[in-house]
Amino acid sequence: MNSLEQNNQLQSYFDMLPDQIVLLDEAGNVTMMNAAAASGMGIDRAAATGKPLDAARLAGLYGEPMARLPQMLATVMAGGPVGKFETASPSPDGPVFAVSIQRAANECCFNGALLTVHDMTKRAKTRNELLKRNAELTDIVAVNRTIMDINSAIHSGTTLDDMFEIIFGQLKRIIPYDRIGLSLLDEKLEFVTVAKVKSDNPIALNKGYRIHFSGTSLPELLNPAASWSDAHSLMVGGKHRIIYDLKEYVEAKKRQSHYNTTLLKEGIRSSLTVPLYVEGKATAIIFFSSRTPGVYTPEYLGRHYDACMMSLAAVQDNLAVALEKALTITRLEETNRRLKELLTMKDDFLSIASHDLRSPLTAIIGFGKMMVDKTPVNELQRRGLEIMVNSAGHLLTLVDDILALAKANAASMEVNLAPAAIGDILGDSVSAMAFNAHNKEIVLNHVPLKPSPELALDRSKIFQVFNNLISNAIKFSPVGGTIHLRESVADGSYRFEVEDSGPGISEDDRKKLFTKFVQVGADEAAKAKGTGLGLAICKMIVNGHGGDIGVDSELGKGAIFSFTLPLKGKGNAGN
Numbered sequence: 412m413n414s415l416e417q418n419n420q421l422q423s424y425f426d427m428l429p430d431q432i433v434l435l436d437e438a439g440n441v442t443m444m445n446a447a448a449a450s451g452m453g454i455d456r457a458a459a460t461g462k463p464l465d466a467a468r469l470a471g472l473y474g475e476p477m478a479r480l481p482q483m484l485a486t487v488m489a490g491g492p493v494g495k496f497e498t499a500s501p502s503p504d505g506p507v508f509a510v511s512i513q514r515a516a517n518e519c520c521f522n523g524a525l526l527t528v529h530d531m532t533k534r535a536k537t538r539n540e541l542l543k544r545n546a547e548l549t550d551i552v553a554v555n556r557t558i559m560d561i562n563s564a565i566h567s568g569t570t571l572d573d574m575f576e577i578i579f580g581q582l583k584r585i586i587p588y589d590r591i592g593l594s595l596l597d598e599k600l601e602f603v604t605v606a607k608v609k610s611d612n613p614i615a616l617n618k619g620y621r622i623h624f625s626g627t628s629l630p631e632l633l634n635p636a637a638s639w640s641d642a643h644s645l646m647v648g649g650k651h652r653i654i655y656d657l658k659e660y661v662e663a664k665k666r667q668s669h670y671n672t673t674l675l676k677e678g679i680r681s682s683l684t685v686p687l688y689v690e691g692k693a694t695a696i697i698f699f700s701s702r703t704p705g706v707y708t709p710e711y712l713g714r715h716y717d718a719c720m721m722s723l724a725a726v727q728d729n730l731a732v733a734l735e736k737a738l739t740i741t742r743l744e745e746t747n748r749r750l751k752e753l754l755t756m757k758d759d760f761l762s763i764a765s766h767d768l769r770s771p772l773t774a775i776i777g778f779g780k781m782m783v784d785k786t787p788v789n790e791l792q793r794r795g796l797e798i799m800v801n802s803a804g805h806l807l808t809l810v811d812d813i814l815a816l817a818k819a820n821a822a823s824m825e826v827n828l829a830p831a832a833i834g835d836i837l838g839d840s841v842s843a844m845a846f847n848a849h850n851k852e853i854v855l856n857h858v859p860l861k862p863s864p865e866l867a868l869d870r871s872k873i874f875q876v877f878n879n880l881i882s883n884a885i886k887f888s889p890v891g892g893t894i895h896l897r898e899s900v901a902d903g904s905y906r907f908e909v910e911d912s913g914p915g916i917s918e919d920d921r922k923k924l925f926t927k928f929v930q931v932g933a934d935e936a937a938k939a940k941g942t943g944l945g946l947a948i949c950k951m952i953v954n955g956h957g958g959d960i961g962v963d964s965e966l967g968k969g970a971i972f973s974f975t976l977p978l979k980g981k982g983n984a985g986n
Contacts, residue, residue: 417785417786418443420781420785421443422443422445424777424778424781425443425444425445426445426446426447428445428447428774429447429530430447430527430528430529430530431444431445431447431448431451431452431527431528431529432444432445432447432448432525432526432527432528433445433448433464433525433526434515434523434524434525434526435463435464435484435523435524435525435526436522436523437488437522437523438463439463439464439481439484439485439524440460440461440462440463441459441460441461441462441463441464442460442461442523443460444456444459448528451472451528452464452469452472453472463481464480464526466478466479466480466481471501472500473498473500473508473510473528474498474499474500474501474508475498475501476496476497476498476510477498477510479496480512480526483512484512484524487512487513487514487524488514488523488524490514493511493512493513493514494510494511494512494513495509495510495511496509496510497509497510497531497535498510499535506530506532507530507531507532507534507535507536508528508529508530508531509528509529509531510526510527510528510529511526511527511529512524512525512526512527513525546714548749548752551718551721551749553584553585553718554585554718554721554722555749556584557581557582557584557585557722560577560581575593575607575609576609578591579591579609582699582722585715585718585719585722586683586699586719586722587701587706587707587712587719588683588699588700588701588706589610589611589612589678589679589700589701589702590608590609590610590611590612590614590677590679590698590699590700590701591608591609591610591697591698591699591700592605592607592608592609592616592697592698592700593605593606593607593608593695593696593697593698594606594622594695594696594697594698595694595695596693596694596695596696600629600630600633600693601623601629602621602622602623603621603622603629603695603696604619604620604621604622605617605618605619605620605621605622606618606695610677612677612678612702613677614677615673615674615676615677616670616673616674616677620670622670631646631648631652632646632648632649632652632684632686632696633648633649633686633693634648634649635648635649635650636648642655642663643655643656643659643660643663643664644660649686650685650686650723651683651684651685651686651720651723652683652684653681653682653683653684653707653708654681654682654684655681655704655705655707655708656680656681656704656705657671657674657675657679657680657681657682658675658680658704659704661675674700678702679700679701679702680701680702680703680704681700681701681703681704681705681706681707682698682699682700682701682707683698683699683700683707684696684697684698684699685697685698685699685723687731688731689731694731695731707719772803772806772807772810773807775799775800775803776800776803776804776807779796779799779800779803780800780846782796783796783797783800797850800846801847801850804846804847826869826872826952826955826956827869828867828868828869828956829867829868829869829870830865830866830867830868831865831866831867831868831870831873832863832864832865833863833864833865833866833868833873833905833976834859834860834861834863834864834898835863836868836870836873836874836877837857837859837877837896837898837907838859839874840874840877840878840881841855841857841877841881841896843878844878844881844882844885847882847885848885848894851885851888851890851891851892852890852891853885853888853890853891853892853893853894854892854893854894855881855894855896856893856894856895856896857895857896858897859898860898860899860900863898864900864905864978866905866976866978868956868976869952869955869956872952872955872956873952873956873976875948875949875952876949876952876953876960876974877907879945879946879948879949880907880909880949880972880974881894881896881909882945883911883945883946883972884909884910884911884913884970884972885911887911887913887914887970888911888912888913888969889912889913892911892912892913893912894909894910894911894912895908895909895910896908896909897909897910900978903977903978903979904958904975904976904977904978905975905976905977905978906973906974906975907973907974907975908971908972908973909971909972909973910969910970910971911969911970911971912969913969913970914966914967914969915964915965915966915967915968915969915970916962916964916965916966916970917966921962921964924946924962925946925947925949925950925960926947949974953974953976956976956977957976957977958974958975958976958977959974959975960972960973960974960975961973961974
């Protein structure tokens with residue numbers, strides 16, 4: 412193949428890629444660009460060839476960092492590191508791009524640099540959303556940690572005094588206050604008696620002080636239907652009452668009393684009052700107070716306000732437990748829901764990250780195989796390219812495993828069924844695995860089943876099962892071995908077997924073989940090439956199709972992995 416033919420083939424390959432790709436010679440002139448780059452940059456390829464890119468114009472399209480391209484090109488061509496940066500279109504809410512420029516050389520086709528522009532708008536938006544959600548959840552995590560610490564205090568404290576001392580310090584992490592008081596209610600819900608009080612400042616109302624709640628203030632606090640707000644206070648019946656500024660509240664509501672007057676002398680200006688319940692009965696009240704007006708408002712607490720309010724229910728439960736001297740664990744339903752959301756976000760992130768890794772890996776594998784097959788190279792270079800292709804293929808398998816596991820953990824592994832000849836899928840898998848088998852001089856012995864049954868399948872997922880089982884057989888078979896692939900139809904089921912000539916599997920190892928992250932056997936080198944996820948994912952896929960998967964093996968006698976799929980049943984109507 413001459414240089415022109417190679418250039419044409421390379422151009423065709425680049426044109427299939429979604430990323431914008433431009434090849435530049437050592438002087439920075441365009442030697443080739445794919446269709447995506449020509450469209451994105453608004454450039455006529457023929458007119459641009461042999462000329463440098465207009466960095467100023469690209470900066471107007473992709474953002475100011477693109478103006479650095481000439482300098483980065485010079486650095487790369489001088490042997491410097493790969494240049495990478497992110498940039499955003501100057502237009503409002505415009506796309507975001509990941510740009511890289513690296514040295515690229517091929518002794519027949521080109522010698523210069525490879526410029527890649529990858530549209531990462533979706534990924535950037537997802538990342539920003541994750542950062543935003545992370546900031547929102549930071550307070551929730553702090554609340555959960557504090558609640559767990561308080562639980563520990565309740566279980567480890569020997570007296571109410573011990574627990575109250577610990578609680579006074581712990582709750583400050585989520586609720587601002589200078590003073591905290593705990594008062595007990597009488598049976599008739601008419602009086603409260605101060606049981607515990609602690610403050611950073613001198614205290615005027617000490618333990619034993621008795622307060623008579625006149626009028627409707629206490630019944631309203633304990634009544635879930637009595638919720639209201641005005642300029643001076645907020646009442647969420649049954650949960651809490653907030654006084655924004657005690658001085659203004661007393662004057663406006665005409666609530667002068669010895670209790671309020673004494674609090675004002677202590678310097679208290681705002682308060683948060685929370686009832687405590689034991690077995691559904693109001694038993695006590697906890698008072699949080701601050702010397703600063705308006706502390707318990709969204710304006711003062713900002714984004715911490717919701718976290719502060721959310722913690723009150725847990726505070727009520729915990730202190731009720733402390734009052735009863737019982738050792739219990741608070742049920743953190745809100746915590747569990749939030750943690751599930753975090754796990755979902757983590758799985759979504761893994762899915763996005765894994766998806767974004769596939770494109771460059773596929774390009775590496777395709778370009779590498781093309782160079783092995785089509786480019787004149789010496790034996791050392793060929794071996795290096797084969798290692799590159801194998802390593803990229805292995806990494807692509809790991810990415811697929813992580814993506815499949817993330818979907819399975821999120822209960823979102825969908826099985827999209829469509830009629831397909833399963834023999835065609837197996838044939839594609841055998842072709843895909845032929846390269847790996849050739850490298851170990853292994854013979855894949857397969858006589859196709861004719862006619863091949865047509866089943867309702869998720870083609871990509873069954874292809875993944877075939878690939879995983881055949882790849883494992885190649886991995887554990889010795890150099891020069893033979894692997895037998897068998898197909899059969901019997902008892903209303905399609906059956907596939909792959910028999911390797913490996914070391915075999917013990918009975919104990921067979922019991923845990925299809926469990927996540929489990930790798931068995933004594934071959935540490937083979938283990939290092941996997942994640943222990945492949946067979947677990949195969950089991951999920953086969954079971955999702957209504958089939959079964961298993962293994963038959965003895966130490967020293969190889970292994971036979973097999974799976975069956977119903978010809979009729981889950982989406983299959985037979986042949």
